Amino acid sequence: MNRITARRVTFNINALKLAQRTLCGGAGVKLSGADSDQEIADKHGFHGNLPMHDVAIVGGGMVGMALACSLAHKPLTNQLNVAIIDSNPALLSGGCIKKEDPPDPRVSTVTPATMALFKEMGAWKYVEQHRHAYFDKMQVWDYTGLGYTRYNARDINKEVLGCVVENKVLHKSLLSCLQNADFQQKIYPCRLSSMAMQPSSSSSPHGSLAKLELSDGNSLYAKLVVGSDGSKSRVKELAGINSTGWKYSQNAIICTVQHTDENRCAWQRFLPNGPIALLPIGDNFSNIVWTMNPDESSDRKSMSEVDFVKEVNSALDNGYGPHPKSQLSGSSAFSWLTADTTLSANECFERVALIGDAAHTVHPLAGQGVNMGFGDAFSLSKVIAEGIAVGSDIGEVTLLRRYESERKPANLTMMAILDGFQKAYSVDFGPLNVLRAAAFQGAHYISPLKRNIISYASGEQRFPLFS
Amino acid sequence: MVSKHLLTRLRTLTRPAIHCRRSSNFCPNPKFLHELQSRRYSDAPQSSPAASAPTPPPASNLNSKSSLNEIELRKFAAIADTWWDAEGPFKPLHVMNPTRLAFIRSTLCRHFGKDPHCARPFEGLKFVDVGCGGGILSEPLARMGATVTGIDAVEKNMKIAQLHADLDPITSSIDYHCTTAEKLVEEQRKFDAVLALEVIEHVADPAEFCKSLSALTSSGGATLISTINRSMRAYATAIIMAEYVLHWLPRGTHQWSSFLTPEELVLILQRASISVQEMAGFVYDPLTGRWSISDDISVNFIAYGTKSSE
Ligand SMILES: Cc1cc2nc3c(=O)[nH]c(=O)nc-3n(C[C@H](O)[C@H](O)[C@H](O)COP(=O)(O)OP(=O)(O)OC[C@H]3O[C@@H](n4cnc5c(N)ncnc54)[C@H](O)[C@@H]3O)c2cc1C
Ligand SMILES: C[S@@+](CC[C@H](N)C(=O)[O-])C[C@H]1O[C@@H](n2cnc3c(N)ncnc32)[C@H](O)[C@@H]1O
Numbered sequence: 001m002n003r004i005t006a007r008r009v010t011f012n013i014n015a016l017k018l019a020q021r022t023l024c025g026g027a028g029v030k031l032s033g034a035d036s037d038q039e040i041a042d043k044h045g046f047h048g049n050l051p052m053h054d055v056a057i058v059g060g061g062m063v064g065m066a067l068a069c070s071l072a073h074k075p076l077t078n079q080l081n082v083a084i085i086d087s088n089p090a091l092l093s094g095g096c097i098k099k100e101d102p103p104d105p106r107v108s109t110v111t112p113a114t115m116a117l118f119k120e121m122g123a124w125k126y127v128e129q130h131r132h133a134y135f136d137k138m139q140v141w142d143y144t145g146l147g148y149t150r151y152n153a154r155d156i157n158k159e160v161l162g163c164v165v166e167n168k169v170l171h172k173s174l175l176s177c178l179q180n181a182d183f184q185q186k187i188y189p190c191r192l193s194s195m196a197m198q199p200s201s202s203s204s205p206h207g208s209l210a211k212l213e214l215s216d217g218n219s220l221y222a223k224l225v226v227g228s229d230g231s232k233s234r235v236k237e238l239a240g241i242n243s244t245g246w247k248y249s250q251n252a253i254i255c256t257v258q259h260t261d262e263n264r265c266a267w268q269r270f271l272p273n274g275p276i277a278l279l280p281i282g283d284n285f286s287n288i289v290w291t292m293n294p295d296e297s298s299d300r301k302s303m304s305e306v307d308f309v310k311e312v313n314s315a316l317d318n319g320y321g322p323h324p325k326s327q328l329s330g331s332s333a334f335s336w337l338t339a340d341t342t343l344s345a346n347e348c349f350e351r352v353a354l355i356g357d358a359a360h361t362v363h364p365l366a367g368q369g370v371n372m373g374f375g376d377a378f379s380l381s382k383v384i385a386e387g388i389a390v391g392s393d394i395g396e397v398t399l400l401r402r403y404e405s406e407r408k409p410a411n412l413t414m415m416a417i418l419d420g421f422q423k424a425y426s427v428d429f430g431p432l433n434v435l436r437a438a439a440f441q442g443a444h445y446i447s448p449l450k451r452n453i454i455s456y457a458s459g460e461q462r463f464p465l466f467s
Numbered sequence: 468m469v470s471k472h473l474l475t476r477l478r479t480l481t482r483p484a485i486h487c488r489r490s491s492n493f494c495p496n497p498k499f500l501h502e503l504q505s506r507r508y509s510d511a512p513q514s515s516p517a518a519s520a521p522t523p524p525p526a527s528n529l530n531s532k533s534s535l536n537e538i539e540l541r542k543f544a545a546i547a548d549t550w551w552d553a554e555g556p557f558k559p560l561h562v563m564n565p566t567r568l569a570f571i572r573s574t575l576c577r578h579f580g581k582d583p584h585c586a587r588p589f590e591g592l593k594f595v596d597v598g599c600g601g602g603i604l605s606e607p608l609a610r611m612g613a614t615v616t617g618i619d620a621v622e623k624n625m626k627i628a629q630l631h632a633d634l635d636p637i638t639s640s641i642d643y644h645c646t647t648a649e650k651l652v653e654e655q656r657k658f659d660a661v662l663a664l665e666v667i668e669h670v671a672d673p674a675e676f677c678k679s680l681s682a683l684t685s686s687g688g689a690t691l692i693s694t695i696n697r698s699m700r701a702y703a704t705a706i707i708m709a710e711y712v713l714h715w716l717p718r719g720t721h722q723w724s725s726f727l728t729p730e731e732l733v734l735i736l737q738r739a740s741i742s743v744q745e746m747a748g749f750v751y752d753p754l755t756g757r758w759s760i761s762d763d764i765s766v767n768f769i770a771y772g773t774k775s776s777e
Contacts, residue, residue, distance in 0.1 A: 052636075075584045208634065223635075388586050390568035391607025393635060398553060398561065 051186075053083040054394060055384075056212055056222035058192045059229030060086035062108075062167060063356030063373035065174035066123075067226060070381035072183035073121040076388045077381060082185045083220060085212070086229075090171065091187050097130055097172055105256050106167040107287045108370040109279055115163060117378050118173075122180075126173035127165055133282035134160040164279045164287065170370075191215040195225065195238040197351060210351045210395070224395040225352050226380065228373075233358035241354065255288050255312070256281070276315050290315060351395035353403060355380055379406050534647055534676045539669040540620055543600070547623040550601025551631055560603050560665065563749060566758040567664065567769060568607050570747055571691060574771045575660060578689045587612030595658040595683060597648045598666030602628035606638045608662075616642045616658070618651065648679035657685040664693040664769070668726050674735045681739040684774040690741050693749075693769035695726050729764050741772040 055071065057064045068084055071077040084091065110118075118124040136159065178185065194213045209221045227235025276290040290312070292300070300308055356373030383403040384394050392399050549555035573583060581588035590612035596605045599617035601624055609615045609632075619625055622645045632638040648663075661684045663676075670676045677692075684690050727735075733743045748764035751757075 076586050079586050386565075388610070389572060390565045391572075391610035392565065393606070393610075 050211075050219050050221055051083070052081075052209070052221040053186070054080040054222070055224045055226060056083040056085060056210070056220065057226045057228055058085045058212070058235050059227065059233070059356075059358065060084045060088060060091045060187070061228060061230060061356065062170050062174065062370055063377050064226070064228030065171060065178065066374050067228060067355060067377040067381055068183075068185060069121050069123055069174050069177045069181070070117075070378055071384065072178055072181035072185070074381065074385050076385040078181070078183055080184070080384075080394075082183070083188055083222065084185060085188045085190065085192055085214065087189055087191050087215070089189070090168075091175065092189055097168060103131060103256050103281050103283070103285045103287070104166045104168050105287060107164055107279060107281050108167055108170060110163045110165055110170070111371045112158060112160065112162065114371050114374045117374065121177065123173050123177035126176045127163075127169060130166075130169040130173070131282040132163055132165045132169065133280045134163045135280050136160050164281045166281065167370075188214055188218070188220070190218075192229070192234050192238075195235065208351070222395075223351065223393065224384075224400075227352065227354040227358040228356045228377070229358055231357040233354065235352065236354055236358050239352045255290075256285055288312065350397040350400075353380055353400050359407075376403075376407055379403055532649060532672070532675050534649060534670040534672065534679065535620055536669060536671040543669075544621050544623055547601070547621060547627055550603065550624070550627050557601070557603065560600075562756070563751075563758045563767070564603060564607065566749055566760055567693060568604070570760055570769055570771075571608075571662070572611065574691070574745060575689060578771075578773070579659070589613035592659040593657075594660045594662060595651070595656070597661065597663040597680065597683075598669070599628060599643070600624050602632055602638075602641065602643070604662065604664055605641050605643075606632060606635070609638045609641050610635075613660075614640070616644065616656075618644050618646050618648070620645070620647055648676065648683060652679050652682040656683060658683055658688065659685060660689045660691065662691045664691070665695075667692055667694045667732075673727060673732075674738065677735045677739040677741070681736075681741050681774060684741070686774055688774050690736070690772045690774065691769060692732065692736070692772075693767065694732065695767055696728055696765055729768055729770070732770055736770065736772050740775050742775050743770045743772040745771045 057068055060068075064084065064086070068082055071080055071082060115124060118127065136154075191214065192212055193215050196211045196213075197208050209223060210225045211219060211221050212225065213219045225235060227233045227239070229235055276288065279287045279289070281287050300311060303311070355376035357369070359376060360372060380403045383399060383406070386402070387394050387396070387399040546556050550557055552558075553561045572588070575581070576583040576588050579589075579592060588611060589608065592613050594608055594613040594615050596602075596608065596615060596617045599605045599619050600621075602617055605615045605617040605628065617625075617628060619628070625643045625645045628641075628643050632641045632643070661680050663680055667673050667676060680690055680692070729746060733746075736743055746764060747769055748761045749758050749767040749769070750761045750763050751767075752759065
């Protein structure tokens with residue numbers, strides 16, 4: 001008898017959005033609470049009597065921490081004075097993660113490209129001290145059961161296709177990596193409440209600083225504000241970066257299952273209302289992300305554990321092809337996390353840049369969400385380093401535009417692919433399914449195409465999928 | 468990156484000048500020299516719309532050896548407010564800035580034996596930015612650690628530069644003065660590096676100006692000069708495109724006839740005891756909207772020289 005484990009986490013994918021500027025013109029985005037006295041900066045990290053930082057990272061989630069780590073490990077950026085603003089107690093507690101703890105249902109598929117960047121800044125060794133699972137095979141199959149594709153790391157001369165790591169492990173590793181770096185960072189354990197661009201004189205529209213007000217009433221100045229505060233980004237809201245777009249509604253359930261044997265293959269299957277994905281997370285555990293429409297999810301929300309387990313199992317096997325024998329393990333209260341999924345782009349304004357979910361959130365399909373965010377973080381830190389090399393002001397919009405132009409095409413392509421997948425597999429048109437199945441069968445045999453798909457999913461390629 | 472071929476060509480070309488460094492009267496190439504001295508008044512192409520009114524020699528400047536060219540200065544004073552408007556008349560300088568700074572950074576790191584991977588490689592070095600305008604170049608140099616003195620002949624520029632520099636604690640230490648290179652020479656000031664970017668084409672007497680730059684360079688120091696070539700391509704791109712087609716620059720900003728060719732620049736620097744070590748061109752790619760360093764010096768170019776010990 002199977003038992004439900006951990007938590008089922010749902011989230012709404014109800015809007016596919018593209019960011020739109022409400023305010024145009026790079027200079028001086030006017031934000032709430034602007035304060036008109038102009039103070040003269042001194043050289044000791046204070047501006048007037050408020051602390052002044054080079055970079056203020058709002059949101060110390062995985063992506064924000066990756067940016068901090070990356071800045072701490074580059075010779076050109078490691079002298080920067082960085083503020084990290086986040087009320088998440090994990091940033092201060094430094095508590096350790098026990099290996100015996102049951103796996104957390106929130107996991108990420110880390111691509112080889114992200115792994116390489118983590119290794120470069122010395123964060124990967126901390127990940128390896130915790131539970132993690134490399135996988136070298138990926139099987140994606142259509143819900144008709146007629147077609148499936150198997151990807152193998154060997155096809156692209158790689159050892160692994162990726163590694164599945166719990167989010168808390170990634171976060172903790174980045175934090176350890178940052179603590180062991182010789183870096184001037186200050187953690188403000190509060191939330192950002194408002195943001196204002198310091199008024200600039202008429203002759204110098206580019207010289208202003210950003211003033212941040214925190215939930216504890218304190219304020220600080222920064223030359224550059226990075227919004228890594230997730231999909232409901234306050235930075236994005238305060239900077240007037242709007243998200244509009246077309247909508248579709250979906251929810252997903254996330255839970256952990258246990259296998260009888262070790263599994264090194266990531267599975268993905270397309271069901272009528274969305275895909276179900278199974279990711280090995282080590283110690284015979286796997287993580288399931290099951291996407292469905294809101295009706296189904298509310299039905300399942302009210303289901304008993306036993307019925308829910310049956311549903312998961314039938315979604316997983318249902319007699320279509322081989323799959324790992326899974327057994328749902330452990331037990332804990334259901335918790336349904338609802339998150340809006342928005343797609344927006346990496347827009348930049350004078351002194352403000354968005355990275356990670358603040359800039360774009362995508363369907364968890366293919367595990368690209370956090371990898372796109374890490375890609376943003378590393379790209380932004382590279383652009384900052386290049387700016388420092390030529391003595392630029394790091395909040396200068398012309399510099400930030402380089403980040404924007406580097407990330408936008410990459411992220412929009414990935415979004416379009418994921419959106420395409422999503423649309424193609426969430427509508428049930430009888431005969432079309434056969435065609436889709438055939439297309440997948442095709443992908444199975446056309447190896448250059450397949451190689452393209454794998455390298456894109458593993459974060460190595462920048463070109464559109466079918467180029 | 469740097470036109471080695473060109474440099475060898477230049478060296479051979481200018482070698483005679485080395486021998487007559489201090490006695491220009493006996494220069495073995497009098498024809499070329501004559502051309503150098505007189506071309507401002509006679510060398511303008513007939514068809515040039517920008518050069519239709521050749522600058523009359525400012526009489527007062529002839530004896531006092533002043534580098535000031537009043538007509539040129541008035542043009543800059545008129546647009547001083549726009550120095551920091553990245554989309555304004557100084558847009559080309561803003562866009563070109565990262566590229567020229569990359570060249571300056573790498574040459575000067577090599578020259579002074581500094582680590583190019585560190586954030587402030589010029590810590591402890593004194594630089595002067597001659598004709599600094601609003602400080603577009605001075606500020607990045609200060610962020611790279613240099614102790615910067617910025618001078619410009621236009622008072623208004625200095626006000627704008629100071630206001631802007633005060634917005635960042637690192638740049639607020641820049642020492643701005645409304646003065647000229649020759650006045651600093653009189654005060655016997657010396658700097659590790661002397662930079663005059665996009666200035667020489669606006670001064671009254673380029674040869675005298677170079678002598679002042681040389682006098683400001685301490686022995687073993689470096690001198691960097693950038694300008695626009697007097698080539699047909701430069702005429703087409705810098706003047707027609709920038710001033711007339713793209714309207715980046717107000718019409719009449721440049722006087723084609725007062726541009727120097729790389730050969731001429733090397734020669735007058737040579738006579739001022741500066742030997743040019745490297746020269747590079749900046750080329751604009753209209754597709755990406757970016758400048759890059761190249762060995763094509765036919766339009767915009769920069770020369771890096773060292774002060775020969777006397
Ligand atoms: C259920 C679920 C499953 C997912 N599965 C996968 C997967 O399998 N693979 C994958 O790659 N991606 C997955 N994703 C996406 C991935 O989790 C996100 O892309 C990633 O967490 C983004 O990180 P982030 O740092 O940008 O944002 P977050 O992780 O959301 O971090 C934001 C941080 O900002 C802080 N914050 C928020 N507001 C403020 C404020 N006003 N002031 C200060 N701080 C603030 C928060 O405390 C938080 O620490 C999944 C997402 C969800 C919701
Ligand atoms: C094209 S701008 C270049 C500004 C700056 N060097 C840069 O590259 O960003 C030329 C500047 O030289 C100044 N200038 C012109 N003749 C000068 C002289 N003889 N002495 C000092 N400055 C002069 C002008 O006022 C103007 O600011």
